[in-house]
Amino acid sequence: MDLPIGEGISAAVDFMLEHFQGAFDFFAAILKFLTGGLTDLLGWLPAWVVIVVLAGLALWRVNWKFALFVVAALGVVLGMQLWEQTMETLALVLAAAIVALGLGLPLGVAMAKSDLVAAVLRPVLDFMQTLPAFVYLIPAAMFFGLGQVPGAIATVIFSMPPSVRLMNLGIRHVDVENVEAGRAFGCNPFQLLFKVELPLAMPSIMAGINQTIMLGLSMVVIASMIGAGGLGNTVLTGIQRLDVGLGFEGGLGVVVLAIILDRLTQSFGQAGRKDSPLGRLKKLFGGEGSERTPT
């Protein structure tokens, strides 16, 4: 027996291509704006500015050892002549993450609030996550052609599920009594979400964001097959030429990005409460200030 599933999907894609081109173009325009803007920005910034900013973030969020690592690792990337590609990849990951989170987090909230939505979304998410990543490349290329935009779109689809899932899970696992307390003190549904549920679900939400960014990074490399560019291109070239060295260099660049993004996003998930930028600054200068004040 030969089930014509493949044919059906092809027909569906053709149909969508014919009738929804406008919607796809709109979506593509947003992604193009984001990826293009970010690529331009990161490409325009001198390398040292980027390094200083990332090292500063590392110092603020993690510790000085990690800041040192950031400087050294990005120095290596610079030394490998892969700076441009690395920034392209970073831009693509960030753009895809922004869109994925922009779609995924509200979907997660909807899923937590409605069992019906959850029941519908769960298999879709399973599907999105387990379908081999390469499969997204074909329709993405068909809808949007080759280049950064289809790469970003394939990345969005592949990396979105964890943020949806973990948002849903985070909200559902907020302590019942905390939610009851919120309601008992007269929260409306909006206040309940923003004053109780989201803050208490924050560790889970941040884990979802971290996962989305990391998955995005892995997908961006694959997306180079449809011309997304960046470090993936370097790796791909290495494979095509059987150039182990080049492939390794590209891979190393990805690893460096992965470590930096992972540690930074993780740090926002842990006890974000006291470490608001302002609070940190106050603490930093508070100690000095109090010494100066005569008692």
Place this chain on the structure above:
Amino acid sequence: MDAKLSVRNVYKIFGPHPKRALEMVRQGLGKDEIFEKTGMTVGVSDASFDIREGEIFVVMGLSGSGKSTMVRMLNRLIDVTAGSVLLDGRDITSMSRKELIEVRRREISMVFQSFALMPHQTVLQNTAFGLDVAGVPRAEREARALEALDAVGLKPNADSYPDELSGGMKQRVGLARALAVNPGVLLMDEAFSALDPLIRTEMQDELLRLQSEHARTVVFITHDLDEAMRVGDRIAIMQAGEVVQVGTPEDIVRNPANEYVRSFFRGVDVSQVFSAGDVARRDQVTIIERPGVSVRAALSRLEEHDRSLAVVHDKRRRFEGVVTSDSLLSCLRGLARDDDGRIEQAFVKDIEPARADAPLADVMSLAAESPWPVPVVDDEGRYVGTISKAALLQTLNRSDQGEE
């Protein structure tokens, strides 16, 4: 008139078709039967009681008795299946969502068993939570929150985070958060149950102290009898979703409505529940009102009543002393023939009256050492009654009767 909260024939059924089960409950089917037939759970069944303004009303029962469901229906965290809950005469069960939110913001607040503080907020922000939600401007809500924190003695910890506090302190914050909105009704759901015993007693005292400063209507849920006895002005006992008895602690100990209620009091230290005034009786001894009574006349009164002891008080019932036939006789022997004697001369020495509000436990040693019943007086020195050894033993024995 003075019912702050009125619960009228309230039912709660958990399950997909509550109306069907409700029908069955009303037909008199039991909780287990209904569960077997429909798979639905009867949480609360035909509960009715009034909670008076300014009292601490305790709802007590074992877990699964429906007490937590009951308290949540008072502020409609859980909707009733049937019946009504009246707050100052307004039916909470039929309010619109908007009205309900207003009531929760201004009139009813709640304290939770596991504190339910927001870990990302400081103690001050937590305390101001209800006011924040109600849209009170920041300066005002922080001032009011500080006031509430001051009332529970946590003002110095305003900038701490909940995870820096001990359990008792956390619940003080929970209490302050509930008090900050200045509610007419305070719901406390097993509020002290998660605390260790010493802290729990401390918090009970704290609640009683706050209550003495400003009497609020408090609905206090607990499974702990000692706690119920300690804080409750009145107690409602719930069993399998039904309110089986409502009354003062003494009422309930004296006349338990059924075996279930009685079983609660088995092993209860009755000497802590009752005060001296509860046990004191007036019919055991002869009363002598002093002016003009001579030793001789007193003795003849005692013989007339065939009693060996008399309590002497003045016209305004102020306690004067105790005389016995022995003390009267020995006093008479020392008197001249024509002297009838004054009764003060015959007072038995070393009889100290007990205060009516003293716990029975304190009176027990007095009663045990004295050969005579212990007289009891109220806080103005007026005679209330006496406690005999027999009455004392009978009271202490009461808690064991259920086992026979």
